[in-house]
Each structure stands twice: as C-alpha cells, then as structure tokens.
Amino acid sequence: MTSSEAARPAGGAARAVTRTLSDDPLGGTVRRTVLPSGLRVLTEAIPAMRSVSFGIWVAVGSRDETGPQAGAAHFLEHLLFKGTNKRGALEISSEIEAVGGETNAFTTKEYTCYYARVLDEDLPLAIDVMCDLVADSVLAAPDVETERGVILEEIAMHDDEPGDEVHDLFARAVYGDHPLGRLISGTDETVTPMTRRQIQSFYRRRYTAPQIVIAAAGNLDHAAVVKLVRQALRGTPLDTDPAVPAPHRSATPAVRTRPAATVVEPKETEQAHVILGCPGIDRLDERRFALGVLNNVLGGGMSSRLFQEIREQRGLAYSVYSYASQYADSGLFAVYAGCAPGKVDEVLDLTRAELARVAATGITEAELARGKGMSKGSFVLGLEDTGSRMSRLAKGELLYGNLMPVDELLARVDAVTLDDVNALAADLLGRPMSLAVVGPFDESAFAVR
The missing domain is CATH 3.30.830.10 (Metalloenzyme, LuxS/M16 peptidase-like)
Structure with a gap:
C-alpha cells in the first residue's frame, strides 16, 4: 500500500482504508488500516493464543533531538505514564495490573514504543489506557521534576555499568557529535536544565498521527481493534484532519562517520x-x-x-x-x-x-x-x-x-x-x-x- 491510499478518496469524505497484507502459514492473518489522520493500525490474528500484545510505536527517537534537547524523547517516554486528563499515574498502572497485564516502554535512537500485554478479553482496556497516555498526557510540572530526578539516577546507574557504557563510548567514537553518537538518555548537562515547555513542544510537534503505528498480535479481531483505537483517540490531539502516513526515514544522505579512533x-x-x-x-x-x-x-x-x-x-x-x-x-x-x-x-x-x-x-x-x-x-x-x-x-x-x-x-x-x-x-x-x-x-x- 502506498501512502496515497490513505488520502481523501475522490468525491467523498475521508475514510479509513483496510488491506490484508498476508495470511502467513507460519503465522496469522495480518491486516493494515490507515485511518484518515494518517495513523496506521496493523494486527496479526492468532486465534490459538489467549493473550494480546498491543503497542504504540512513534517514529521519533534520540537522533531527532537537537544538542540542547538531548534526552527529550526518553524524558517524554517517562512522563507519559505520569497522568492524562482522564487518569493519574496510579490509575494507568493499576488498571492494567488489576487484570494481570503488564505495560512498559522504551526509547531507541530512531523510535519510541509504548506497549501492553494482556489477556485477550482485556484488550479493550489496554487499548483505552495506552492510547490515552500516548495521545493526551498532561505533563504536569511536578511530574517533570520527579522524573528529572529519576532520569538523573538512571544516567548515574548507567555510568556504574561499564559493560553498557562501552557501547555508548563506541558509538561516540564512530559518530562523534552526530545524534547517533549521543546517549539516548541525554546527560546531566542536558537533562537538568530541560524545561516542561521544551518537552511539551517536543511532544506536540513530534507525536503526530502520521508518525504513529499501532500494532497488535494475538487472539483479536482486526475490525474491533480499529474501532476501539478510533474510540480511544476521539477528541484527543491525535484525532486530526486527514493526512497521509509519514514515509519511513530516508537513507540519504548517509551519515558521515569519524576516522578510526x-x-x-x-x-x-x-x-x-x-x-x-x-x-x-x-x-x-x-x-x-x-x-x-x-x-x-x-x-x-x-x-x-x-x-x-x-x-x-x-x-x-x-x-x-x-x-x-x-x-x-x-x-x-x-x-x-x-x-x-x-x-x-x-x-x-x-x-x-x-x-x-x-x-x-x-x-x-x-x-x-x-x-x-x-x-x-x-x-x-x-x-x-x-x-x-x-x-x-x-x-x-x-x-x-x-x-x-x-x-x-x-x-x-x-x-x-x-x-x-x-x-x-x-x-x-x-x-x-x-x-x-x-x-x-x-x-x-x-x-x-
């Protein structure tokens, strides 16, 4: 499917476009829907499973930060679990844990992922909670300060793990000051002065519907997942005017690396x-x-x-x-x-x-x-x-x-x-x-x- 398939069809209102990508003998049926906003939903139906993994993937990572922003994507990952207009931090975690599920997130250099794993019957709850926290976080000022302390401790802990630190050192040796050579977490010097306004700006500029892919696999029905996602996002900043999905990150121009060091x-x-x-x-x-x-x-x-x-x-x-x-x-x-x-x-x-x-x-x-x-x-x-x-x-x-x-x-x-x-x-x-x-x-x- 090309990006243009998600655009407004001629002579009509914007609509979601669904396509079956594969019916793999080694897996389940994979379907893809592009919502009018440009957000994509992919599912793999595996009826033999009794669980579902649900993830929201954003095409934003640490390489998308400027130097003074270093660590913003990771900082934001922490903050989105701290509360929305509908839920506080305790509610976000307790609603999923009450049904035996689990939630987590991680930031890489090129994308960020928020995910939950639940029993199939609890998928509607997981979709509602995860869409809520990604789309409508409030980023309250006290939470910014709390998580700043947590992240600074995480950076210090990383410095105490030489087996991990050496990988970051190697990336810096090859890429130098290029964003691929920087720490995903940022440093004390960038995280300490980072303001709520800077993080909020990063959030709203980068977390847009065309940059987001929602994926789910397990015992599910594709149409039901799409309906639940649309309901969960209705009225949020991700419920936007028609757009097409963002293309995947370009390979050109290639990154210039440093001489051997x-x-x-x-x-x-x-x-x-x-x-x-x-x-x-x-x-x-x-x-x-x-x-x-x-x-x-x-x-x-x-x-x-x-x-x-x-x-x-x-x-x-x-x-x-x-x-x-x-x-x-x-x-x-x-x-x-x-x-x-x-x-x-x-x-x-x-x-x-x-x-x-x-x-x-x-x-x-x-x-x-x-x-x-x-x-x-x-x-x-x-x-x-x-x-x-x-x-x-x-x-x-x-x-x-x-x-x-x-x-x-x-x-x-x-x-x-x-x-x-x-x-x-x-x-x-x-x-x-x-x-x-x-x-x-x-x-x-x-x-x-």
Whole structure:
C-alpha cells in the first residue's frame, strides 16, 4: 500500500482504508488500516493464543533531538505514564495490573514504543489506557521534576555499568557529535536544565498521527481493534484532519562517520570492557542477510570463531561476541569482549587477527550453512510469542515500509551464497577499526593500529 491510499478518496469524505497484507502459514492473518489522520493500525490474528500484545510505536527517537534537547524523547517516554486528563499515574498502572497485564516502554535512537500485554478479553482496556497516555498526557510540572530526578539516577546507574557504557563510548567514537553518537538518555548537562515547555513542544510537534503505528498480535479481531483505537483517540490531539502516513526515514544522505579512533574511559574496574569495530551497513542494504550470516560465524554463538578462539581455547574472556546495529542511513559492526585488564592486548590481537583472516580468506561452506541455520532458527523461534510478533508488524511498517512474509525472509537467507558473505567480509572487515575501552587505562595505553 502506498501512502496515497490513505488520502481523501475522490468525491467523498475521508475514510479509513483496510488491506490484508498476508495470511502467513507460519503465522496469522495480518491486516493494515490507515485511518484518515494518517495513523496506521496493523494486527496479526492468532486465534490459538489467549493473550494480546498491543503497542504504540512513534517514529521519533534520540537522533531527532537537537544538542540542547538531548534526552527529550526518553524524558517524554517517562512522563507519559505520569497522568492524562482522564487518569493519574496510579490509575494507568493499576488498571492494567488489576487484570494481570503488564505495560512498559522504551526509547531507541530512531523510535519510541509504548506497549501492553494482556489477556485477550482485556484488550479493550489496554487499548483505552495506552492510547490515552500516548495521545493526551498532561505533563504536569511536578511530574517533570520527579522524573528529572529519576532520569538523573538512571544516567548515574548507567555510568556504574561499564559493560553498557562501552557501547555508548563506541558509538561516540564512530559518530562523534552526530545524534547517533549521543546517549539516548541525554546527560546531566542536558537533562537538568530541560524545561516542561521544551518537552511539551517536543511532544506536540513530534507525536503526530502520521508518525504513529499501532500494532497488535494475538487472539483479536482486526475490525474491533480499529474501532476501539478510533474510540480511544476521539477528541484527543491525535484525532486530526486527514493526512497521509509519514514515509519511513530516508537513507540519504548517509551519515558521515569519524576516522578510526581510540576512545578510553579510565575507570578502576576489575574487568576491562573493549569494543573493536567499524561503520557497517544501513538496514535496507541488500547485503543485510549476508551480514547476519557473517555475524553468526564470527561471534554470534558458542560455535563462532571468536568465542572458540578467545574463550573456549584460551580462556581469556567470559563474554565475547560480535554484533551489527543498523539504522536508516548507517550502521555499525563490532566485537565486544570483557576480560581481565592484563589480558586486553592479547584479546585485541586475537580479534584483529581473526577479522583480518576472514577478510582475506572468507568463511567455509560448513560455516555458511551453520550461519544460515542460526539466522533462520533465531528468527522463527523469536516469533513464538505475541510480543515479538507485534514488534515485527510495527518495525516492518515503521522502519522498512513493508512487512516481508516469513517464507520470503527465510528464502532470502537461503539465497545467500559463499561469495556474498566473503565479498561483504572483505569490504566490511577491511575498514579502519575504532576502539572503545572502559577500564583501568588511559588513552596512552592504546595505539590506533
């Protein structure tokens, strides 16, 4: 469906447009409705389930903030649970918990999600509560101050977790001052002076109907979900004039990354945390399926090259793995290891040697088969609950502009060849590598190699 399908039809009033996207043998029936406001509703009906996961996804994340706004999206995520014109904070939580349900939210660099999981019979309640808090929060001044304190404590707690901090340090090494290099939570310097008016302005400018996707999966009826959503949003700021859905975030222009750098956060820790990596590929790059296979082979499991070499054979680290992060216009590929400070040099030497070896000679047919199997298995096994299915619907719509059927996705993985993976490895692993370290060192302890 194109965005124009949601517009006012010729010769008539604006109306919702519904379409069946798939009737997947490995899942349920997926339907999509575009409301006149441009807000989209996607559902997957799975009659065998007795629960429903319901999520409201907003195409706004920390990368949409200016420097002085850093942390606004995350601050807002906290505040929306503090009260609306209909409910106080206690009512929001107690209404869902009274029926055994659960609610939560999270902010990423490119989107924010608010979700609930309830029994199927309690879906109307979940829709009413979640739509209310996202559409009609009051952002009361006392709540702003309360949550400011909570967020500052969260930032301090994060600083006490070097295994988490090193990932943010690595992003800053690659992206520098670009929003993708900033902390999602913001910092003490940006959160402390942030005013209610600034947050309110961010809320109303960014949380608009065309930027929102509502997704639900489980034992449900699509038409009933759409009706309940429209009722819950009636009269709120999301009940707006006809509009078309916002397009998914553009991949152009690509994000400019920094030259390879070494960034060290000196800390008296018992364990050193290191990340070695480079800019990767964006999420619409056709090589993303080959990247999934390559990542599995290098550091995606206990049978991976890095795990076997560094942990199993030499016992140098308890945790070692590789990962790929992908955004609309950029990406990262990296290897993480946590080890004793005295073993950092050896771990880095082994990691660099393995990456260089794969870049030069590629992987084997046996590794290709194993990497494909891991990709397919983790994807299908990840669809065993309503929450993951709900997330798949929303991400397909919000991030990719379409929902790839399960069989097609598996076929795309199967189609990856040895040449595909080896060509990607030669390109990706041959790039200059940045290094991020948290531990009892200073930058003079490391040289960019």
